[in-house]
Amino acid sequence: xxxxxxxxxxxxxxxxxxxxxxxxxxxxxxxxxxxxxxxxxxxxxxxxxxxxxxxxxxxxxxxxxxxxxxxxxxxxxxxxxxxxxxxxxxxxxxxxxxxxxxxxxxxxxxxxxxxxxxxxxxxxxxxxxxxxxxxxxxxxxxxxxxxxxxxxxxxxxxxxxxxxxxxxxxxxxxxxxxxxxxxxxxxxxxxxxxxxxxxxxxx
Amino acid sequence: xxxxxxxxxxxxxxxxxxxxxxxxxxxxxxxxxxxxxxxxxxxxxxxxxxxxxxxxxxxxxxxxxxxxxxxxxxxxxxxxxxxxxxxxxxxxxxxxxxxxxxxxxxxxxxxxxxxxxxxxxxxxxxxxxxxxxxxxxxxxxxxxxxxxxxxxxxxxxxxxxxxxxxxxxxxxxxxxxxxxxxxxxxxxxxxxxxxxxxxxxxxxxxxxxxxxxxxxxxxxxxxxxxxxxxxxxxxxxxxxxxxxxxxxxxxxxxxxxxxxxxxxxxxxxxxxxxxxxxxxxxxxxxxxxxxxxxxxxxxxxxxxxxxxxxxxxxxxxxxxxxxxxxxxxxxxxxxxxxxxxxxxxxxxxxxxxxxxxxxxxxxxxxxxxxxxxxxxxxx
Numbered sequence: 001x002x003x004x005x006x007x008x009x010x011x012x013x014x015x016x017x018x019x020x021x022x023x024x025x026x027x028x029x030x031x032x033x034x035x036x037x038x039x040x041x042x043x044x045x046x047x048x049x050x051x052x053x054x055x056x057x058x059x060x061x062x063x064x065x066x067x068x069x070x071x072x073x074x075x076x077x078x079x080x081x082x083x084x085x086x087x088x089x090x091x092x093x094x095x096x097x098x099x100x101x102x103x104x105x106x107x108x109x110x111x112x113x114x115x116x117x118x119x120x121x122x123x124x125x126x127x128x129x130x131x132x133x134x135x136x137x138x139x140x141x142x143x144x145x146x147x148x149x150x151x152x153x154x155x156x157x158x159x160x161x162x163x164x165x166x167x168x169x170x171x172x173x174x175x176x177x178x179x180x181x182x183x184x185x186x187x188x189x190x191x192x193x194x195x196x197x198x199x200x201x202x203x
Numbered sequence: 204x205x206x207x208x209x210x211x212x213x214x215x216x217x218x219x220x221x222x223x224x225x226x227x228x229x230x231x232x233x234x235x236x237x238x239x240x241x242x243x244x245x246x247x248x249x250x251x252x253x254x255x256x257x258x259x260x261x262x263x264x265x266x267x268x269x270x271x272x273x274x275x276x277x278x279x280x281x282x283x284x285x286x287x288x289x290x291x292x293x294x295x296x297x298x299x300x301x302x303x304x305x306x307x308x309x310x311x312x313x314x315x316x317x318x319x320x321x322x323x324x325x326x327x328x329x330x331x332x333x334x335x336x337x338x339x340x341x342x343x344x345x346x347x348x349x350x351x352x353x354x355x356x357x358x359x360x361x362x363x364x365x366x367x368x369x370x371x372x373x374x375x376x377x378x379x380x381x382x383x384x385x386x387x388x389x390x391x392x393x394x395x396x397x398x399x400x401x402x403x404x405x406x407x408x409x410x411x412x413x414x415x416x417x418x419x420x421x422x423x424x425x426x427x428x429x430x431x432x433x434x435x436x437x438x439x440x441x442x443x444x445x446x447x448x449x450x451x452x453x454x455x456x457x458x459x460x461x462x463x464x465x466x467x468x469x470x471x472x473x474x475x476x477x478x479x480x481x482x483x484x485x486x487x488x489x490x491x492x493x494x495x496x497x498x499x500x501x502x503x504x505x506x507x508x509x510x511x512x513x514x515x516x517x518x519x520x521x522x523x524x525x526x527x528x529x530x531x532x533x534x535x536x537x538x539x540x541x542x543x544x545x546x547x548x549x550x551x552x553x554x555x556x557x558x559x560x561x562x563x564x565x566x567x568x569x570x571x572x573x574x575x576x577x578x579x580x581x582x
Contacts, residue, residue, distance in 0.1 A: 019502065026498050027498070030498065112498075117222055121225075128234065133518050134238070134519065139240075140240050143237065
């Protein structure tokens with residue numbers, strides 16, 4: 001049964017973190033509407049710094065959430081999480097990509113409600129294709145071909161590689177994709193969000 | 204009358220949302236379609252077995268013909284395809300000296316490779332091979348092929364021997380009732396219908412209540428000659444009508460698009476859907492009165508409904524889950540809703556057979572409503 005949990009929990013954990021991060025990320029817009037960000041700017045902090053600090057806060061929440069889920073599954077279900085260093089690298093790269101994705105969607109959407117709808121749709125689809133609902137190998141071949149490019153599958157593959165004691169490159173390769181993609185997305189997303197906040201077009 | 208008017212207005216507000224078709228129909232149908240492939244009845248699937256036949260003798264061909272039986276797909280490949288062997292789940296290799304060795308009475312080893320793939324399928328392929336080899340060896344011995352050598356007469360005798368019906372056979376049954384367990388669309392339609400009915404009612408029901416409160420619409424309604432009880436019941440009924448509508452649409456789509464069988468007594472689905480909708484409505488109302496912002500409803504609503512869906516058996520059949528989870532499932536509304544729908548759709552039960560499920564769903568709904576009543580506010 002332990003093996004089954006090792007199959008199921010990583011995908012579920014990543015999906016969980018996505019939805020929690022989404023809720024936390026949307027708070028930036030609540031703070032903007034409540035003029036908290038305007039007051040922060042008056043105190044001499046730049047918008048860049050504010051946005052990056054909010055993203056960092058979101059990453060920290062993800063870390064805490066992941067840490068608690070790992071501890072919970074380890075204690076309750078005896079899931080044998082291995083190689084904490086590589087696990088941290090995988091989860092951090094996953095969180096980075098998630099932040100980039102969220103900042104881009106929230107940056108471009110006309111309203112937070114629309115952004116929320118888009119994010120939920122993408123996260124649900126990505127969870128289905130990435131193997132959070134059922135093991136990835138059980139998906140039809142065509143869906144696997146699409147699913148392997150989702151962030152959940154990449155993160156999941158890294159964790160799966162740790163469980164299966166695969167080589168360093170197998171463990172690290174998906175993280176490399178996530179770090180590269182995440183960095184680009186965060187840069188793009190924060191730029192778009194900064195422009196939106198500066199223009200005041202936040203619904 | 205006022206209750207009905209408030210309820211219909213609430214449904215109208217939800218239906219005005221342009222995304223409603225997507226969340227109510229398109230998304231659940233996509234889930235139902237995708238997951239139906241994974242939960243299909245695999246006992247009917249054929250087992251694929253690639254074969255490399257390096258021996259051109261007729262005897263090797265006869266062995267191959269014996270392998271070709273129901274539910275096995277024997278795929279004879281050219282030797283040029285040999286480099287693909289590592290990517291295949293399994294392959295049988297018939298060596299070049301197979302016939303020569305058999306006719307000389309020498310031992311021959313056939314090789315079956317094992318790649319990545321279902322272990323059950325590999326076992327099925329191995330079983331087929333062993334069964335065929337036993338029959339083949341018995342036929343070779345019976346017609347005295349080694350002493351007689353290869354001729355038209357010995358070939359005919361061998362084929363005739365192989366075509367004899369077996370004196371002893373085993374008939375495997377996959378399930379022990381006249382009705383097979385739900386699989387494919389019959390499993391995914393109830394599962395994802397329950398999940399999305401719950402999720403959408405919590406989201407739309409909770410969010411619209413928060414919006415109405417912040418826009419002071421409930422305040423204005425209180426000022427009209429409508430009693431507070433009527434307002435509460437109207438809101439409750441409105442949130443109950445939403446899942447009824449969504450469930451009805453999904454069942455209709457399931458029947459029309461996926462040819463899902465609704466069982467012998469399809470009308471018995473009505474009490475199940477109504478009692479589950481009552482539960483969803485009370486949950487939506489509770490979310491609307493407990494939370495203050497839309498973000499809170501969205502974040503908590505999605506996570507909570509997904510937990511309930513997973514624990515209740517929407518994502519995978521509970522039979523594969525450990526005993527602990529099967530016990531936990533008894534405390535989730537999704538479990539009772541799925542059981543009720545399966546009882547009607549897959550196990551042919553009628554009104555009397557779903558009373559327990561409807562009772563539990565209604566009881567949970569009443570409990571949630573009792574919690575929501577004192578918390579209901581309009582400021």
